Amino acid sequence: MTNDxxxxxxxxxxxxxxxxxxxxxxVQVISGxxxxxxxxxxxxxxxxxxxxxxxxxxxxxxxxxxxLLYKTAFMNPADGTSTGASKPLMPYEHYFGGNGILFPNGxxxxxxxxxxxxxxSTSSKTALYVALLxxxxxxx
Amino acid sequence: MSQLYKCRSKPIxxxxxxxxxxxxxxxxxxxxxxxxxxxxxxxxxxxxxxxENSSISSAATSTLVSVEFQDGSAVTVFKFYLPVxxxxxxxxxxxxxxxxxxxxxxxxxxxxxxxLIVKMVVPPxxxxxxxxxxxxxxxxxxxxx
Numbered sequence: 001m002t003n004d005x006x007x008x009x010x011x012x013x014x015x016x017x018x019x020x021x022x023x024x025x026x027v028q029v030i031s032g033x034x035x036x037x038x039x040x041x042x043x044x045x046x047x048x049x050x051x052x053x054x055x056x057x058x059x060x061x062x063x064x065x066x067x068l069l070y071k072t073a074f075m076n077p078a079d080g081t082s083t084g085a086s087k088p089l090m091p092y093e094h095y096f097g098g099n100g101i102l103f104p105n106g107x108x109x110x111x112x113x114x115x116x117x118x119x120x121s122t123s124s125k126t127a128l129y130v131a132l133l134x135x136x137x138x139x140x
Numbered sequence: 141m142s143q144l145y146k147c148r149s150k151p152i153x154x155x156x157x158x159x160x161x162x163x164x165x166x167x168x169x170x171x172x173x174x175x176x177x178x179x180x181x182x183x184x185x186x187x188x189x190x191x192e193n194s195s196i197s198s199a200a201t202s203t204l205v206s207v208e209f210q211d212g213s214a215v216t217v218f219k220f221y222l223p224v225x226x227x228x229x230x231x232x233x234x235x236x237x238x239x240x241x242x243x244x245x246x247x248x249x250x251x252x253x254x255x256l257i258v259k260m261v262v263p264p265x266x267x268x269x270x271x272x273x274x275x276x277x278x279x280x281x282x283x284x285x
Contacts, residue, residue: 005178005251008218012201037246042221044198085194085271086226089204091241100246128198129221133246 006037009139010131014041014058015111025065026108034107034137035100036060036070038093042129043074045087052076054117055126059110062103069101073116076126089128106137145284147180152258152279156265158193158272164262169255170283173212177256177285178249182207183242184279186222186262195265196224196275205262205277212255222277249283256283 009029011017017027030036041058053076060070074092109132115124154166171177186205188196197203205222223241262277 004247006245006247006249008250010218010220012219038244040220040243042198042223085192085197086188086190086224087197087199088226089198089221089224091223091243093241093243095244095246128201131218131220135247 004135006133006135007137007139008131008133010129012129014127014130015056015125017109022109022111024059024110024112026059026061026110028064028106028140029109030103030107030132030134030137031140032106032137034103034134036096036103036107036132036134037100038095038133039070039072040129040131040133041072041074041092041127043090043092043126044128046076046123046126053123053126054115054119055124056115057112058127058130059112060101060103061108061110063105064108066108069103074126076123100134106140107132107134145178147282147284149280149282152260152281153276154260154262155274155276156262157274158265158268160265163264166260168258170258170281171212171252171256171285173255175212175255175285177252177283179209179245179252179256180249180282180284181242181244182279182281184222184277185241186224186275186277188224188226188275189273190270191226192270193265193267193273193275194271195263195267196226198224203263205260207279208259209252210257210259211252212257214257217250217252222279
């Protein structure tokens with residue numbers, strides 16, 4: 001584990017990082033040699049369904065279109081019988097352990113174009129917020 | 141030689157009654173401008189008492205409780221939305237709220253070298269009856285100065 005202070009990159013629009021649709025090849029969000037230690041995702045309810053919807057995996061790459069060093073996917077917290085107006089927001093935290101994942105030249109944040117079933121429906125975009133905890137680099 | 145700092149903690153809570161038309165902001169200065177602080181971890185949740193109350197809902201960020209960690213000049217370093225886990229059934233069977241998130245920060249924490257302010261904003265809660273009831277946000281912060 002690092003002795004350095006953590007830094008944080010976050011987005012409230014993880015599917016549109018940088019103002020346009022986040023590509024699977026990634027958008028650079030951290031520059032410089034970095035170690036990513038954790039990811040926080042807030043996953044939201046998007047529709048009422050009796051089918052558990054897969055969502056588009058989030059990826060961390062070591063360059064644009066480069067090596068995929070981390071990938072994570074989420075399930076839509078759907079409820080087919082939900083009648084309530086208040087919808088859940090579910091936290092997902094993944095701490096990588098050890099010294100984190102090394103990105104020698106920065107971190108590129110990517111989102112797959114489809115969910116794990118191949119669907120491109122908007123309902124597969126359920127992450128409302130994403131944050132990366134890292135050391136070494138700086139936010140771009 | 142390493143220098144050790146004692147951790148402190150601060151619970152920040154805001155309960156908003158029904159028929160509240162505007163958002164409610166709580167500002168808590170944990171370290172004033174000109175002093176250093178280190179954010180170690182935090183945990184929190186939001187809740188509503190009635191499942192038909194859409195004042196807190198993940199339908200939009202405007203209907204979630206936000207927490208901003210700011211420096212002493214009120215510049216936001218990062219923002220976070222508190223989780224909510226409402227009852228999803230038509231009958232309020234209980235078990236609403238209290239679903240926290242333990243957000244550890246790797247290493248020593250995040251350094252705030254010129255003050256640390258926590259700003260929590262609870263959205264408006266304008267309705268009454270089945271769509272009303274109180275809503276709340278709560279965040280526990282562990283930090284050192």
